[in-house]
Amino acid sequence: MSGGERRRPPTIHDVAREAGVSRGTVSRFLNGGHNVSPAAADAVRAAIRRTGYVVNRHARSLITGRSDSVAFLLTEPQEKLFEDPNFNVLLRGCTQALAAHDIPLLLMIAGTPAERRRVIRYVTAGHVDGVLLVSSHTGDPVAEHLLGTGIPVVASGKPIDRQGRTARLAHVAADDRAGAREMVRHLVSTGRRTIATVAGPPDTPGGVERLAGWREVLVEAGLPAGDELVAHGDYSRGSGERATAELLDRVPDLDAVFVASDLMARGALAALERAGRRVPRDVAVGGFDDSPAAVSGLPELTTIRQPWDRISSEMVRVLLALIGGEEPSAVVLPTELVVRESA
Amino acid sequence: MSGGERRRPPTIHDVAREAGVSRGTVSRFLNGGHNVSPAAADAVRAAIRRTGYVVNRHARSLITGRSDSVAFLLTEPQEKLFEDPNFNVLLRGCTQALAAHDIPLLLMIAGTPAERRRVIRYVTAGHVDGVLLVSSHTGDPVAEHLLGTGIPVVASGKPIDRQGRTARLAHVAADDRAGAREMVRHLVSTGRRTIATVAGPPDTPGGVERLAGWREVLVEAGLPAGDELVAHGDYSRGSGERATAELLDRVPDLDAVFVASDLMARGALAALERAGRRVPRDVAVGGFDDSPAAVSGLPELTTIRQPWDRISSEMVRVLLALIGGEEPSAVVLPTELVVRESA
DNA sequence: CTGAAAGCGCTTACAG
DNA sequence: CTGAAAGCGCTTACAG
16 A cells, blocks of 8 residues: 555546547537537546546646636735734635635735735736735735736725726725724614724725714714824734723723724723723723624624625635626625624 | 736747747756856846746646645634634745745645545645645544655644554644643742643644643642643633633632643633632743734733744745655754743 | 757647 | 647757
C-alpha cells in the first residue's frame, strides 16, 4: 500500500479510446453535451468512471483563455483581517459559494505597496477571471487600477464616488442607512432622548451612511442631533472605547449610544463600565453588524444584522455574471434589528 | 480612457521577436537564465519590459505538470474558522509567505462530506502542488486520504498517531508541553497552590500535551494534580466558561486556573466574575496562544505565545521542500511566556 | 550558448 | 451527430 507513486493521470485521449469515440466527442460531452448522441454520452460517462478521468484545467485554460478561478482580494491593512470578524464571514461565504461552481478562491492580500504591485501584476496577467474586492475605504489604489484594466470586479460595500472613477464599480452592500435608522428608531421608541453615536471613519460608506441614518431619525423625532453627540472611531475595539469616553466627557447625561460596529460597541461597553454606567439601565447601547463580537461578552449586544450569507453569495453571483459578459450591477440588501440585552 | 478592451497579451513569441532571439532562449532566460549569454539576457530583459510580457501560467503548467499553487485546507467545522483567531493568523502568514515565492494560496474548506469529496477530487487531480492542512483533530478523513495519494502535505500541529498512518505526516507545531510547563511554573512561582486546568479536547494535540505539561509541573512541585482539578472544553469561549464553573463547584478554594486557550480563558474570566472571584487577586488565570482574545477585554491575559509567524513561514518552507522532493520533516517551535494582568 | 522542433492536454471551427 | 486537424503558449531535450 505505498500509494506514493503518482502515475500519469488519464487524459481525454484515454477516455476516448476507452469509450470508442473521438477526443472531440469526449470534449463536447465535457462541455455541456451538445451534439453528443445519448449512446455516445453513455459510453463516455462509463469511460470517465472507469479511468477516473479529471479534466486538466491548465490545458483547458490555455485554450479557453479563462482561468476558472477567482481572487478574493483584501486591500485593508492586514490587522483588519483579524480584528474584524466580518471579513471571515465574507471569506467563508465566498469560498463556499464559489466551490459550488467548482471555482477555487485565491486569497490575496495587498496591504503594502510591494504586495499591491504583485497583486496587480498577477491579476492583470489574466491569472484569475475576476476579483472579489474587500476594502471599506475609498480611494483604494488597487481598486482604481483594476477598474482601468477591464477585469471583472465586485466590491463588498458601496464604493464612495471619487471623481466618478469608482462609480461604475459593481458592488454588493447592506443597506447601511436603513439599518442605522431602524436602530435609532428602536432607541427612541424605548424612551431614550439623548442619543449619541460612535460613527465609523468618514471615508468609509458605513461611516457616512450610518451616521446619516442616525441624524435623520433624531431630526425627524425632534431630538438633539448636534455634532457634540458624534465621535468617530476606526472600527476597532479600542477606538470605540476612546470615542465613548469622549462622548461621556462632552455629554454626561447621554442615555443611549448608537455604535457603528459591534466591535466598537464592545469598547463602548468597557468605557461605560469604567464610568460606572450600567447598560442598558443607565445607557442603552446599539451596535451594528451582528458579528461574533455581539455575543462574545456580557451584556449581549442589541444590533443590526448584516446579511453576510447573502452578501457573499450575491457577490459571487454578480461576479460570475460579469465574467459571463453582463453589465455591472449594484445590489443593496436589507438589514434586520436583533434585540438582545444592551438596548 | 476606456481601458476596457483586453487585447491579446504578449507571448514569449513577441518577446523573442522583439529581442531578436529564439523562443527557446527567452524561455531559458525565464527559467533561471542558464545557457543564456549576457548579451541575449539583456536583449530579452529589455524586450520583456517593452512588451509588458507576463508568463502564461497555464501553458507553463501544462508542460511542467506543476500548478505553482498551493491549497490551504481547513477541515474543521466552519464555525471554528471564526471563533478561533489562530486560524486567521495562520492564514495570513501562509498567504504572505507563499506570495514571496509568487505562489497563490487556494483557500479550501472541507467541513461537510460533500465538501470533502470535492476537495479530494480537486487536490488529487493535481490542481495544486501541495496542501497546507489545518485541523486540530485527529483521525481527519481528508488527511488520511491525502496521505495515500502521495501529494505533499504539511499539517499545522502535531498529528496524533492513529494506527501509524499519520505518523509520517510532515508538520509544524509549537511546543505545547513546554509552553504549558512554563505557565504552570509561573503560577507556582507566584505562590499559587491549588492550580486547576481547563484542558482542550483529548483528541487534539493541544488537549493532550498541555494537560500533560500541567500535571508534570504540579507533581514535580508536590502540589495536587488530581482529576478533580481537570475540566475539558472544546476551545470555544462558552466551553471555557462552563468548564470553569464546574471547577469552582468541585474545588471552591482553587487559586489558579491554567486554561488551554485564550478564548476559553475569556470564558473562564466570565465564570470567575460571575462567582465573585477577582482576577488575579483571588484566582490567577493563565491562557495559551497569545491570540487577539488575550487583549480583547479586561483583565488582559497572561498567556503563552505561540509563534504563529514562524509556524506559518515554516509550514510554507517545509511544504516547498516536500514539493522539491525532500523528505517529510517535523518542526517544533518554542513558545514564550507573556505576563500581563491575569496572573 | 543557441535555434528548430516536438509535445504537454485540451477546445473548437470545419467538413462531412 | 461525429472525427480529423489546428492551435492555445510554453518547456525541454536535441543537435549544432
